[in-house]
Amino acid sequence: MCLAIPARVSQIYDDDRAIIEIDGVQKEISLALVDDVAIGDFVIVHVGYALGRLDPAEAEKTLELLKGISPTSSETIVS
Amino acid sequence: MSAPQARTRREFGRPLNFKRGVIELSHGSGGRAMAQLINELFAKYLANPWLEQGNDQACLELPAGRVAMTTDSYVISPLFFPGGDIGSLAVHGTINDIAMSGARPLHLSAGFIIEAGFPLRDLKQIVESMAGAARAAEVAVVTGDTKVVERGKADGVFINTTGIGVIPAGLHLSGDLAQPGDCILINGTIGDHGVAVMSERTELDFEVSVVSDSAALHDLVRVMVAAAPQIRCLRDPTRGGLATTLNEIARQSNVGMVIQEAAIPVLPEVSAVCELLGLDPLYVANEGKLIAVCPPQHAQSLVDAMKDHPLGRKSALIGEVAADPHHFVRMRTAFGGSRVVDWLSSEQLPRIC
Amino acid sequence: MKYIDEFRDGVTASGVAKQMTLEVKPERKYNLMEFCGGHTHAIYRYGVRDLLPDNVNMIHGPGCPVCVLPIGRLDMALHLADRDGVTLCTYGDMLRVPGSKGRSLLKAKAEGADIRMVYSAADALKLAHQLPEQQVVFFAIGFETTTPPTAVAIQTAQARGLENFTVFCNHVLTPSAIANILESPDVRVLGTVPIDGFLGPAHVSVVIGYQPYEFFAREYHKPVVISGFEPLDVMQSILMLIRQLNSGRAEVENQYIRAVSRHGNIKAKRMVAEVFELRRQFEWRGLGVVPYSALRINDRYSQFDAEARFNLNYAPAKEHNGCECGAILRGVLQPMDCKLFATACTPDTPMGSCMVSSEGACAAHYIYGRYQDAAETA
Numbered sequence: 074m075c076l077a078i079p080a081r082v083s084q085i086y087d088d089d090r091a092i093i094e095i096d097g098v099q100k101e102i103s104l105a106l107v108d109d110v111a112i113g114d115f116v117i118v119h120v121g122y123a124l125g126r127l128d129p130a131e132a133e134k135t136l137e138l139l140k141g142i143s144p145t146s147s148e149t150i151v152s
Numbered sequence: 153m154s155a156p157q158a159r160t161r162r163e164f165g166r167p168l169n170f171k172r173g174v175i176e177l178s179h180g181s182g183g184r185a186m187a188q189l190i191n192e193l194f195a196k197y198l199a200n201p202w203l204e205q206g207n208d209q210a211c212l213e214l215p216a217g218r219v220a221m222t223t224d225s226y227v228i229s230p231l232f233f234p235g236g237d238i239g240s241l242a243v244h245g246t247i248n249d250i251a252m253s254g255a256r257p258l259h260l261s262a263g264f265i266i267e268a269g270f271p272l273r274d275l276k277q278i279v280e281s282m283a284g285a286a287r288a289a290e291v292a293v294v295t296g297d298t299k300v301v302e303r304g305k306a307d308g309v310f311i312n313t314t315g316i317g318v319i320p321a322g323l324h325l326s327g328d329l330a331q332p333g334d335c336i337l338i339n340g341t342i343g344d345h346g347v348a349v350m351s352e353r354t355e356l357d358f359e360v361s362v363v364s365d366s367a368a369l370h371d372l373v374r375v376m377v378a379a380a381p382q383i384r385c386l387r388d389p390t391r392g393g394l395a396t397t398l399n400e401i402a403r404q405s406n407v408g409m410v411i412q413e414a415a416i417p418v419l420p421e422v423s424a425v426c427e428l429l430g431l432d433p434l435y436v437a438n439e440g441k442l443i444a445v446c447p448p449q450h451a452q453s454l455v456d457a458m459k460d461h462p463l464g465r466k467s468a469l470i471g472e473v474a475a476d477p478h479h480f481v482r483m484r485t486a487f488g489g490s491r492v493v494d495w496l497s498s499e500q501l502p503r504i505c
Numbered sequence: 506m507k508y509i510d511e512f513r514d515g516v517t518a519s520g521v522a523k524q525m526t527l528e529v530k531p532e533r534k535y536n537l538m539e540f541c542g543g544h545t546h547a548i549y550r551y552g553v554r555d556l557l558p559d560n561v562n563m564i565h566g567p568g569c570p571v572c573v574l575p576i577g578r579l580d581m582a583l584h585l586a587d588r589d590g591v592t593l594c595t596y597g598d599m600l601r602v603p604g605s606k607g608r609s610l611l612k613a614k615a616e617g618a619d620i621r622m623v624y625s626a627a628d629a630l631k632l633a634h635q636l637p638e639q640q641v642v643f644f645a646i647g648f649e650t651t652t653p654p655t656a657v658a659i660q661t662a663q664a665r666g667l668e669n670f671t672v673f674c675n676h677v678l679t680p681s682a683i684a685n686i687l688e689s690p691d692v693r694v695l696g697t698v699p700i701d702g703f704l705g706p707a708h709v710s711v712v713i714g715y716q717p718y719e720f721f722a723r724e725y726h727k728p729v730v731i732s733g734f735e736p737l738d739v740m741q742s743i744l745m746l747i748r749q750l751n752s753g754r755a756e757v758e759n760q761y762i763r764a765v766s767r768h769g770n771i772k773a774k775r776m777v778a779e780v781f782e783l784r785r786q787f788e789w790r791g792l793g794v795v796p797y798s799a800l801r802i803n804d805r806y807s808q809f810d811a812e813a814r815f816n817l818n819y820a821p822a823k824e825h826n827g828c829e830c831g832a833i834l835r836g837v838l839q840p841m842d843c844k845l846f847a848t849a850c851t852p853d854t855p856m857g858s859c860m861v862s863s864e865g866a867c868a869a870h871y872i873y874g875r876y877q878d879a880a881e882t883a
Contacts, residue, residue, distance in 0.1 A: 121625030143520025489552015
């Protein structure tokens, strides 16, 4: 449910309008649901609205944790 | 060439107004207005000896060999899109259907169904583009037809093209020849055409610099069959995308397929648009791509030959034919799992969930 | 794509898969319900099941707004679209869902109804501006994720004094559905659906936070892990659930820390509360009538309520005979258990809602997973 993707805010206009960018694709969205968004922030976009912010530091933390989950090499050989 | 110009003027009165004029019902009614449209637009830009004869049919001398024939109707919205328009598309698409038999395409017919009120300026642009595409492909549009329907009964312009070509002796390509163990190749990135067209549709409201891959593939095919005459089959994955075409071949050949997600070329912009709209690039249309199935021992030399051609720079080996009574096309995902790649079930719609 | 591709990396996935194999206890089963269609979709599309140990069993939940909308509500939308002067705006997802007698919005459109596909509630507002003579109705569906944008559209319409714009509101609430599943006899009494833990919603939780799930962990002693929708998010969350179950814990944990906080998006929640109020009850396809499980437009904004303006009344409609969507949405049956699956009911000719949305359990299984059945029966 609820297709939403993280995207970088590249421009901000009046009326809570902003442009987001994902790999060379630009789309206008609304920032009406999120306060204090700045250019360069990542937001979670759903049906043309930013629903919330994505925290890059927490994303890195999750990735590091994921990469560290792999068993040690000796265990790998056993399995 | 001032004499024919002057004669034109005498025959039809004022020349067509390509700046502000529009198509009227009389342009399709078989009278003088239609003759003028043919004369000042279609015959002028698509000029070749057959059209110049002005007969109701073209009489052709064909080289020896089996003849390939195909027909296709083009209805597309919008009519103009980054990288092409309905005119060039109607040439490329039909040439490609001919070329997938290994044939050298020779002649096309073109039938236009035009909505009354359609701007002559746009029609001229479409015909010019069609002529340019045909010239570049060294294929002649030898006969044609024009009908005009009332406003509201069509969406601007519909075009039907029929093509014929001749297959070189000894070459036999067919969708029912794929065998387990064969390799599956593609000549570049998937989904470019569909995304380019979608980017022009205002209701989807996004900007991207992807252009359609619309191209005539017969010269690439010529190079490919020269490098590997053992090719079993060629097919262009247009509507329904790569996924649907692989399923067609699997069913026809009574086999299954296993493709590698990581090996399939996709532009980052195309991936991003698909992500945004909830679409799958495997099902997005192409107009300048072909899939080749060939015996494994010839796959590498075939890919190398394809990469040497301008329309095959990003060619890749994307999978293998497998024995499978269920005809499943399976995909090894880049994530490390596997899934079915099914037929497209009706048009993909942007989704929110 | 930044913050997307990293979470689809196959090398990392195989590490997590190996660790999972080491940590699962071979003597037990792990029955985990992924509540959301987003998780179902990720599991099938990336082939996550192939990386899971055999004793980890994923049960598909009802978290797909298209799937849970009862036929009777879709019929109301069809009636609306049939009225002269009405332009009905809908998300693409709803277009192909069959209503009563198999009639879908797409068919109604082909028959001449003015139905437009929109990508956003804001597009419906734009249409209302462009078509002042028409009554533009936005067919609003979705969970807490999709509700705040609808609230913004209604407030904007009010601020602009738009008189030809209304919303046919079908927004539903996730926690009520989870509670309903946990309270159902299948789970509580009969035990026909053993659920050991939940993968909790990603984007719903961006809005409502993870606090609302704490009740489930406490009251029903079921662990919940709020999980992102990328396949590595799903893998990590499953591992977190396995660890909770192995150590006898039942807590709410948040895997999707990059976007979800305990209280969510307070501004969005406030806007929703400003425009909507709880319905006393709402019928869900598959779950039946669930108390306080949906929203309606409140009195302050009633002029934008299509149900009030067009005097619409809900009448339950009959499901297709033999369609098991209900049981599948509750996790009682698997798609293959339905007689219609892959015979009368396919993505080309869907009978039930689970086959329509690509996030529906049946469509996901049909499109992505069928070869496993073929392998099993071979």
